[in-house]
Amino acid sequence: MPRINKTVVLALLIAASSVFLLFQLYYYRQYVSKHGTVSNSKAGQKGSDAQWQVVKKFLGLVSKYNLPVFLIDTAVLGLLPLDSTQQRDSQAEGPHCQTLCTHREFTTFALLAKLWKYDASLAQAAAERGLELLEVRGKDPRLVGLDDLSGTEIPLHFLFRRNGHAVHLVVFYERSGNYLWHGPLRLKPNMDRKFVPFRKLDFGRQAGAYDRPELVVASLDGLDVRIPRNISRFLSERAQARFLECRYRDARAFYQLYPDDTSPEAMDFRMKAKSLLHLAARTLTDLGVPFWLSSGTCLGWFRQCSVIPYSKDVDLGIWIRDYRPDIIQAFQKAGLPLKHKFGKVEDSLELSFQGLDVKVDIFFFYEEGDIVWNGGTQAKSGKKFKYVFPRFTLCWTELLELKVRVPCETLDYVEANYGPNWNIPVKTWDWKTSPSNVRENGVWPVREWDEVIQVY
Numbered sequence: 151m152p153r154i155n156k157t158v159v160l161a162l163l164i165a166a167s168s169v170f171l172l173f174q175l176y177y178y179r180q181y182v183s184k185h186g187t188v189s190n191s192k193a194g195q196k197g198s199d200a201q202w203q204v205v206k207k208f209l210g211l212v213s214k215y216n217l218p219v220f221l222i223d224t225a226v227l228g229l230l231p232l233d234s235t236q237q238r239d240s241q242a243e244g245p246h247c248q249t250l251c252t253h254r255e256f257t258t259f260a261l262l263a264k265l266w267k268y269d270a271s272l273a274q275a276a277a278e279r280g281l282e283l284l285e286v287r288g289k290d291p292r293l294v295g296l297d298d299l300s301g302t303e304i305p306l307h308f309l310f311r312r313n314g315h316a317v318h319l320v321v322f323y324e325r326s327g328n329y330l331w332h333g334p335l336r337l338k339p340n341m342d343r344k345f346v347p348f349r350k351l352d353f354g355r356q357a358g359a360y361d362r363p364e365l366v367v368a369s370l371d372g373l374d375v376r377i378p379r380n381i382s383r384f385l386s387e388r389a390q391a392r393f394l395e396c397r398y399r400d401a402r403a404f405y406q407l408y409p410d411d412t413s414p415e416a417m418d419f420r421m422k423a424k425s426l427l428h429l430a431a432r433t434l435t436d437l438g439v440p441f442w443l444s445s446g447t448c449l450g451w452f453r454q455c456s457v458i459p460y461s462k463d464v465d466l467g468i469w470i471r472d473y474r475p476d477i478i479q480a481f482q483k484a485g486l487p488l489k490h491k492f493g494k495v496e497d498s499l500e501l502s503f504q505g506l507d508v509k510v511d512i513f514f515f516y517e518e519g520d521i522v523w524n525g526g527t528q529a530k531s532g533k534k535f536k537y538v539f540p541r542f543t544l545c546w547t548e549l550l551e552l553k554v555r556v557p558c559e560t561l562d563y564v565e566a567n568y569g570p571n572w573n574i575p576v577k578t579w580d581w582k583t584s585p586s587n588v589r590e591n592g593v594w595p596v597r598e599w600d601e602v603i604q605v606y
């Protein structure tokens with residue numbers, strides 16, 4: 151009797167899980183057909199088919215050349231279940247193309263340049279498959295710092311076109327700091343401006359930076375395609391991927407006027423600032439707190455693509471809405487004890503952590519109408535200060551081999567803080583009077599001092 155019971159239970163379990171699986175499959179189909187763009191019209195079907203065909207031809211080429219590509223098309227990824235580790239299988243019967251056919255004029259893939267070797271026969275092989283190829287090159291930013299090599303061009307984008315549909319292949323280069331970068335798509339005068347609707351493309355208007363995604367193979371409409379494992383992460387990175395190159399040429403001009411300090415002290419500071427910046431970045435990133443280079447560290451990046459050796463600390467900005475009380479513990483755990491805490495979450499919060507000889511100052515920024523500001527506090531007098539900036543958005547850049555954010559409108563930010571003469575080094579700096587944007591902001595009431603002035 152117990153034996154039978156076991157068998158029955160097992161059978162029931164199997165039946166139940168199959169029903170669940172079927173339900174999932176059903177739900178997924180429903181989801182795709184509701185959100186997808188499967189059209190019943192003949193014309194739609196034809197367009198779909200052309201889109202599927204160009205992707206199929208492209209994947210044939212990919213497999214022949216062993217191209218390390220993965221799908222980054224925002225419309226297709228947007229149709230797939232997010233964050234799911236399960237097998238993605240939207241195999242359609244017959245000619246139906248449920249996921250890949252977005253009814254857009256293009257489908258976007260990324261090529262991992264590091265794992266790829268340029269082969270000039272690619273164009274010929276593409277042509278044999280009926281794919282017209284347009285290659286768009288641009289400057290290699292990794293060489294811009296080197297006088298004689300700057301201007302070297304590398305392939306940044308490939309477009310494969312067939313029957314009114316295209317595959318846009320964006321080349322992702324690995325840069326120091328271990329992140330992926332793609333360049334902007336800039337057409338040369340002799341190029342066919344109508345090759346694809348360039349303005350509609352998802353990638354290429356601006357340069358972008360990404361963490362290297364983990365990839366999985368998915369079967370989409372009968373085609374095996376590699377896609378980012380965590381789709382929602384990729385899509386949210388994509389929404390704020392804009393990358394700014396440092397102004398290497400201007401930095402060189404700056405160093406012509408003001409030669410770099412190569413004293414042992416300056417070298418030592420640079421090394422310590424670099425490791426402190428990396429440690430602070432890792433700590434904040436683990437907490438999921440976005441930050442950007444502020445004050446002197448931002449000026450150093452903008453003006454000289456480096457840190458200013460006499461600046462003595464590393465300055466970071468964080469939106470107050472991203473504040474988390476465990477930031478302090480996390481820094482302490484990373485070996486950076488709290489040095490001071492000024493202000494409070496509702497007003498003028500500022501944290502400072504002590505590294506090896508160098509400290510990291512974290513300024514919290516408050517949004518108010520069309521300005522943003524951060525606060526300052528003088529410990530001995532309880533005086534408050536306010537530093538006002540025009541609103542800005544955030545971009546990625548690279549500093550000291552780290553992918554890091556800066557205000558995209560960097561000139562406005564730097565000018566607000568340092569005035570129109572920011573390009574001239576100033577070694578004597580008083581944070582209470584020197585900044586162009588400092589305003590006196592009253593005094594903390596004495597009864598609050600214990601809370602808003604903490605020095606360790």
Ligand SMILES: *[C@@H]1O[C@H](CO)[C@@H](O)[C@H](O)[C@H]1NC(C)=O
Nearest residue numbers: 233234380381382383384386
């Ligand atoms: C995907 O990435 C997001 C962050 O963007 C994270 O919160 C989530 O846990 C990740 N999902 C998986 C399955 O790793």
